[in-house]
Amino acid sequence: MALIATGATASPASSMASELMAQGRESAAVLEALLHGASLPPAHGGAHALAAEILRCCDRALAALRAGGDAESSSPGTKRSKPATAQPATRRRRRAAASGGGAAAAAEPARVEMARTSEDGFLWRKYGQKEIKNSKHPRLYYRCSYKDDHGCTATKQVQQSEEDPSIYVITYFGDHTCSCQTAAAMDDDDDDENSQHFVIHFGSATASRSGSPPLLYDDDDGDVWRETAATPPSSRQSRSSPEVDGEESGVKMSKEEPVDSCPVPSAVSSPADVVSCSSPAMEPDLLRCLNWDDDFGDSSFVDADEFMNFDEIDLFQIYS
């Protein structure tokens, strides 16, 4: 569909880094020519100047990339991320061995990385996992880590897409009453303010929930998110509380906001907010998603258009 074509958009930091790298490469090419005996254009200040420029470009590009990645890498939510993600299979084997094994233990793929547990700006604690009928993948249950401390009722459910395992559907329930949004997320919000122009708009932001194209946007991390119009009935089966009574109001997240801020308390005002993401970092099988930045940093990235996984976008339509 036409709305896919936007070229998906690198983050501001990424774009800046890309430009800087391109500039550095140009300088390096000139320097190489100089080293090979070519005459130096008058505009250039000599080999030393070129070398300095290359270094400067690289430094700035690295700084830009790091600035773009620090928010997530420094997130408090990642406290146990790396170790935990690196050992799940081992842990499960141990537990399975201790308990005589279990079907669920063998079913879930090894977790590789959890570096972005708090990518939506909140700290979540996993409290359950359930095999869902007619679904190949289990549903994961998270609640706000501050539930005990602040009585925060926010929860979310994450379920892997059957069509494309790299896509996860995240359903938010309840309000955050804890003001627990991470500092990193707050930084992200600041970044978001500066990256609004990177938000992809597909269709009218004020379009009605029915019949309008799904709203897709990418966050600073390049994840592509989709908000869905309705909460799956199965997700609210046991939720008779008022927080899910506002279904007719649909998703309330701001369509202008990158996803990092969409589940914030003000946005999750009551109905379940359903968001699907091509690569929520808190889930297993996300190695390649989480290496996305690495891939980006790799020279293989040459065109912003390559950032968009069009197949995933097509899948988004399946959900609607």
Added chain:
DNA sequence: GTGATTTGACCTTC
């Protein structure tokens, strides 16, 4: 020791 994750068991809803 602390805190997060796992997972079987239990509860609730239909």
Added chain:
DNA sequence: GAAGGTCAAATCAC
């Protein structure tokens, strides 16, 4: 009774 949601003991990493 089935299915989904939650609890809590066991387990693990730091």
